[in-house]
Amino acid sequence: MIVGILGCGAIANIIVNNFLARENGINIKYFYDHDIKKAENLARISDGIAVLNIDDMVDHVDLVLEAASPISVEKFALNILKKGKDIIVMSIGALMDKKLRNELIEVATEHNSRIFAPSGAIVGLDGIKAASIGNIRKVNLTTRKPPRSLGKDNNEEEVLYEGKASEAVKKFPTNINVAAALSIACNRDVDVKIIIDPSVDKNVHEVIVEGDFGQFKTRTENLPCETNPKTSMLAAFSAIKLLKSLNENFIMGT
Numbered sequence: 015m016i017v018g019i020l021g022c023g024a025i026a027n028i029i030v031n032n033f034l035a036r037e038n039g040i041n042i043k044y045f046y047d048h049d050i051k052k053a054e055n056l057a058r059i060s061d062g063i064a065v066l067n068i069d070d071m072v073d074h075v076d077l078v079l080e081a082a083s084p085i086s087v088e089k090f091a092l093n094i095l096k097k098g099k100d101i102i103v104m105s106i107g108a109l110m111d112k113k114l115r116n117e118l119i120e121v122a123t124e125h126n127s128r129i130f131a132p133s134g135a136i137v138g139l140d141g142i143k144a145a146s147i148g149n150i151r152k153v154n155l156t157t158r159k160p161p162r163s164l165g166k167d168n169n170e171e172e173v174l175y176e177g178k179a180s181e182a183v184k185k186f187p188t189n190i191n192v193a194a195a196l197s198i199a200c201n202r203d204v205d206v207k208i209i210i211d212p213s214v215d216k217n218v219h220e221v222i223v224e225g226d227f228g229q230f231k232t233r234t235e236n237l238p239c240e241t242n243p244k245t246s247m248l249a250a251f252s253a254i255k256l257l258k259s260l261n262e263n264f265i266m267g268t
């Protein structure tokens with residue numbers, strides 16, 4: 015399976031540095047970013063090809079791994095799927111737009127392509143998907159990030175946002191994709207609180223779910239990526255795990 019990466023920043027770097035060439039029959043070969051230097055850097059590390067135009071990548075791959083921005087999903091995903099290519103979407107916030115999501119699913123169905131959304135920086139998506147088979151009464155996400163992860167310099171704790179996931183992804187498009195992942199997993203616009211917390215040095219996501227199944231609470235304490243502290247290492251690791259699983263015949267978890 016030939017893979018191309020769209021967006022050559024923090025997540026793409028971790029993927030390339032933790033993925034052996036041609037592992038599990040997967041060859042990450044093409045790289046595109048609007049900064050060609052970033053694409054060239056990853057191409058050099060992995061003996062791949064940097065392209066100036068995204069079509070030069072899409073035409074040659076089986077799957078595009080998007081690790082760029084929600085806008086890049088709006089801009090490129092439809093065309094990728096129309097060409098019969100699969101896509102892994104990291105900027106899941108873009109998929110909170112139901113119109114876009116339905117359009118992408120329709121085109122994917124028509125062209126026999128697939129859309130994958132990895133669990134990213136959060137744990138518990140397996141549980142919430144299973145829970146959604148029954149009635150869910152409550153889903154709360156509280157995200158705490160150190161000031162530098164949110165581009166702030168607070169000395170004291172501050173609630174940056176409290177409201178629905180659909181608004182959170184619009185206000186903080188590159189900071190709260192996890193809220194979109196949770197919402198889509200259980201088909202509900204979940205309640206979100208984002209806190210700037212100078213007392214933490216990790217990106218912390220706490221989730222409480224209550225429903226017919228009972229209840230669960232998860233707490234993820236993520237180490238931020240060195241080059242982009244907004245983003246957690248686990249998000250990149252989840253993409254690697256998903257990539258590897260595409261050629262496997264045994265699927266673990268919901």
Ligand SMILES: NC(=O)C1=CN([C@@H]2O[C@H](COP(=O)(O)OP(=O)(O)OC[C@H]3O[C@@H](n4cnc5c(N)ncnc54)[C@H](OP(=O)(O)O)[C@@H]3O)[C@@H](O)[C@H]2O)C=CC1
Binds near residue numbers: 022025086105188245
């Ligand atoms: N699902 C999840 O749990 C998580 C998702 N994410 C999301 O994943 C995405 C990637 O994260 P990360 O690697 O940290 O981001 P980075 O900002 O480190 O890297 C993204 C790269 O993609 C480039 N880029 C952005 N938009 C476009 C575009 N339209 N065309 C070409 N290149 C583009 C950026 O350029 P430039 O810097 O010039 O804009 C940058 O070089 C983000 O949207 C982020 O919010 C992150 C963490 C968790």
Ligand SMILES: O=C([O-])CC(=O)C(=O)O
Binds near residue numbers: 190193236247249
């Ligand atoms: O990486 C994280 O911890 C969360 C994040 O940025 C996002 O959900 O967009």
